[in-house]
Amino acid sequence: MNPVLDIRNLTIEYDTPTGVFTAVRNVSFSLAPGERFGLVGESGSGKSTTILALMRMLRGGRVASGDLLLNGRDVSAIPEREFRTVRFAQMSLVPQGAMSSLNPVLRIGRQIGDLFDDHGVRHGRDERRRAIGSLLQRVGLPPEAQDRFPHELSGGMKQRVCIAMSIALGPSLILADEPTSALDVMVQKQVLATLGRVQKDLGAAIVLIGHDMALMAHFVDRIGVMYRGELVEMGPVREVFASPKHDYTRMLIESLPSFDAPRALRRAAQGATFARGG
Numbered sequence: 143m144n145p146v147l148d149i150r151n152l153t154i155e156y157d158t159p160t161g162v163f164t165a166v167r168n169v170s171f172s173l174a175p176g177e178r179f180g181l182v183g184e185s186g187s188g189k190s191t192t193i194l195a196l197m198r199m200l201r202g203g204r205v206a207s208g209d210l211l212l213n214g215r216d217v218s219a220i221p222e223r224e225f226r227t228v229r230f231a232q233m234s235l236v237p238q239g240a241m242s243s244l245n246p247v248l249r250i251g252r253q254i255g256d257l258f259d260d261h262g263v264r265h266g267r268d269e270r271r272r273a274i275g276s277l278l279q280r281v282g283l284p285p286e287a288q289d290r291f292p293h294e295l296s297g298g299m300k301q302r303v304c305i306a307m308s309i310a311l312g313p314s315l316i317l318a319d320e321p322t323s324a325l326d327v328m329v330q331k332q333v334l335a336t337l338g339r340v341q342k343d344l345g346a347a348i349v350l351i352g353h354d355m356a357l358m359a360h361f362v363d364r365i366g367v368m369y370r371g372e373l374v375e376m377g378p379v380r381e382v383f384a385s386p387k388h389d390y391t392r393m394l395i396e397s398l399p400s401f402d403a404p405r406a407l408r409r410a411a412q413g414a415t416f417a418r419g420g
Contacts, residue, residue: 143174143175144213144214145172145173145174145211146173146174146175146177146212146213146314146315146346146347147172147173147196147211147212147233147315147347147349148172148173148209148211148214149169149170149171149172149192149196149208149209149210149211150170150208150209150211151168151169151170151207151208151209152166152168152169152170152192152195152205152207152208152209152210153166153167153168153169153205153206153207153208154166154188154191154192154195154200154203154204154205154206155203155204155206156202156203156204157202164206164371165188165191165203165371166188166191166192166195166371166372167188167371167372168208168372169188169192169208169368169371169372169373170208170373171366171373171376173315173347173349174347175314175345175346175347176342176345176346176347177347177348177363177364178338178341178347178348178350178361178362178363178364179347179348179349179350179362179363179364179365179366180349180350180351180352180358180361180362180364180365180366180379181193181349181350181351181352181365181366181368182351182352182353182354182355182358182365182366182367182368182394183353183367183368183369184353184369185353187368187369187370187371188368188370188371188372189351189368190238190319190320190351191203192368193235193317193319193349193351195210196210196212196217196233196317197229197233197235197317198217198222198225199235205218212228212232212233212315213232213314226260227261227262230257230261230307230308230310230311230313231261231311231312231313232313232314232315233313233314233315233316233317234307234308234309234311234313234315234316234317235308235316235317235318235319236301236304236305236308236316236317236318236319236321236337237304237319237321238319238320238321238323238324239324240292240297240300240301240303240304240324241292241297241300243304244292244300244303244304245292246291246292246293247291248291249288249289249290249291250278250287250288250289250290250291250292250295250303251271251274251288251289253303253307254274254277254288254303254306254307254310255270255274257307257310257311258270258273258310261311263311271285271288274288275288277306277309277310278302278303278306280306280309280340280343281302281303281305281306281309281336281340282302282332282336283299283302283303283306287299287303296329297324297325297329298325298329298332298333301321301322301325301333302333302336304321305321305333305336305337305340309340309341309344309346312344312346313344313346314344314345314346314347315346315347315348315349316337316341316344316346316347316348316349317348317349317351318337318348318349318350318351319351320351320352320353321333321334321337321350322334322352322354322357323352330357334357334360334361338361350362353394355383355394355395355397355398356398358379359379359383362379363378363379364376364377364378364379365377365378365379365382367382367388367390367391367394369388369390374388374390374391375387375388375390375391383395
């Protein structure tokens with residue numbers, strides 16, 4: 143089975159006043175159709191930069207070397223005019239900040255309608271309203287949400303709108319850049335459940351970007367750990383959690399809250415006391 147996404151030896155650079163800064167270095171991974179892949183790491187590790195390169199949304203950066211293949215096609219070789227039709231139709235992005243991604247002065251229905259128009263999907267007025275309403279229902283929102291402005295929706299509802307837009311044209315790849323970072327724990331769970339359900343319905347592959355190892359453990363099939371611009375560990379999520387190979391991966395896992403944490407802290411404090419001779 144051919145991969146939906148195949149990234150090979152990707153290196154991304156930025157020019158700075160002090161010289162060239164390498165933000166991503168020799169990153170390689172691929173996704174099979176329908177697979178869920180998690181890319182995890184601290185802020186600045188290069189995970190978001192990697193998918194922004196794929197979407198051609200880098201600001202000030204450049205792909206210095208490597209290949210970005212989407213459904214077997216070299217993304218860098220697609221003319222810009224044609225690439226505008228690739229976004230959302232073949233691969234889509236669920237952004238981190240829904241409020242800053244939605245136009246505050248346009249109703250939700252208008253924004254989704256613009257997406258259809260940009261890709262040549264034509265509807266009559268009533269048909270367009272039904273299509274948008276059905277799309278919103280797929281992500282757990284009432285059809286009437288299309289008549290609202292973004293500020294009239296909660297954070298979780300706005301994120302669901304972004305998910306609806308990401309699946310509107312049936313892409314084979316969904317890129318989700320920390321889609322739950324600004325939400326409370328219960329809403330995070332609901333949004334991820336929605337994302338997982340629509341991804342499964344489409345049969346699309348998904349890359350989930352984040353730093354929360356607990357969320358990754360519950361959502362993805364495979365996980366890649368990025369540290370200082372490099373992909374330092376990758377494997378099935380169960381194997382990585384059971385036997386992490388890299389020190390940074392081990393630290394991420396150990397940072398998760400645990401009912402045993404107070405006991406571990408007491409042991410550490412006792413060890414420190416013994417070390418001091420107390």
